[in-house]
Amino acid sequence: MGFGVEGLFVWSKTMKKVCFFMFLLCLNAASFLVSAESQTCPADLGGKCSDSDEWQGEFFPGIPQIKYEGPSSKNPLAYRWYNAEEEILGKKMKEWFRFSVAFWHTFRGTGGDPFGAATKYWPWEDGTNSVSMAKRRMRANFEFLKKLGVDWWCFHDRDIAPDGNTLEESNKNLDEVIELAKELQKGSKIRPLWGTAQLFLHPRYMHGGATSSEVGVYAYAAAQVKKAMEVTHYLGGENYVFWGGREGYQTLLNTDMERELDHMARFFESAVAYKKKIGFNGTLLIEPKPQEPTKHQYDWDAATAANFLRKYGLINEFKLNIECNHATLSGHTCHHELETARINGLLGNIDANTGDAQTGWDTDQFLTDAGEATMIMMSVIKNGGIAPGGFNFDAKLRRESTDVEDLFIAHISGMDTVARGLRNAAKILEDGRLSELVGKRYSSWDSELGKQIEEGKADFEYLEKKAKEFGEPKVPSAKQELAEMIFQSAM
8 A cells, every 4th residue: 555664663553552542432341331333223123213222022031030040051141150049058048148240331331442433232222322322221221131030230420311411410410310220120039239430431530530630520529429329319329339440649759649648538537427417328449559540549449448448437337349350450350359348347249350460450350260250259258248238240342242142141251250258158168178277377376375366465575485495496387289279179
């Protein structure tokens, strides 16, 4: 085409910039807006299309009610490990998990990535972001939940209803969609596991919401959270989440970090006060994440979030929503983050997903590793469960998975993986060998001296005296390989 080597290089650099710009627009799946062609009717329905939210026939024709068929089943549209009514360790499986579908990934995800446009064009989409389209998606959501046999779903306010030109218009749009959701809930157990406000997509939030350098943005963010909390409460939601995607910084050179942290604390204090004022008894949850889209997020990981809550006297007002892929980004395992939250009394909810060790961003993949799921469930069992939280599938289909059926297969696989993790964790607990190994490793602390230390009754002078009496201590093996062998024997 006459570019020449130099021209091709310039073109390549330009295209990379274009792709990077596209990436910034679609990085967080919650911000995805479907840019579909006009495909509003499945070919096999033979019905008429309409610009309204009404839909003729099923959204998922050919997909049956998903049922449990057992481990030997080869049916991809059946549960192999998740049996909702089966009791394990004194609880039904559905009570252990309280599975939830993430509206943003399931119904707003397009498959776009840093180097390519949308690949998913669901049959019910008409290419608009109108209120009528939003209501149609909500109807699809409820059919999806019912066929999957799941009672919970999660949302951002701007995922389920379009942003308006003013706050009043945005609230009006949201109210219209929420009224439909309220109507669709009737006669079912379906409710939001949690709701939240999208404080990261709109340009007004480029410096953050609660930590913005502009006081007007802080006020707007508060108004948006106020409304999102109201509608979550109205629908019977049991939790409310704060994910601070823009609550952080790109550089400290132009940032007053102390002031921003103080502002975030004041924001949370106001949220607590308003929750109590409207009679919302749900749990307020903070979702830690180290970075992306900011260079540094203030709620980096579970330990950082716990320290923030203690410093500002909010430790008894919040719990944590631990996302496994965020744990990966912060340099931890999901098991580590869950244990950190649990021992601090802060484990409130789990965003069940995973990342890719070869990828340096939040890939939000469905959890399919039974070993990781087993470690997750070991923490949940120790915690006695996570109600009123649950397992929200903050996970999306891969770009190349484009069939409507794939939405079901992905959730079935994720639910089966976590269910298998519960079965394995119960097996390990009932076997007792791993608990015995850990107990034996720390058995010296069951001595009189160990108890004195743990009760705060042994000072340095006393410990020096005991050290001289004991002489050089004998340090036994930690038996890590044996612990791993016992763990793997349950897989």
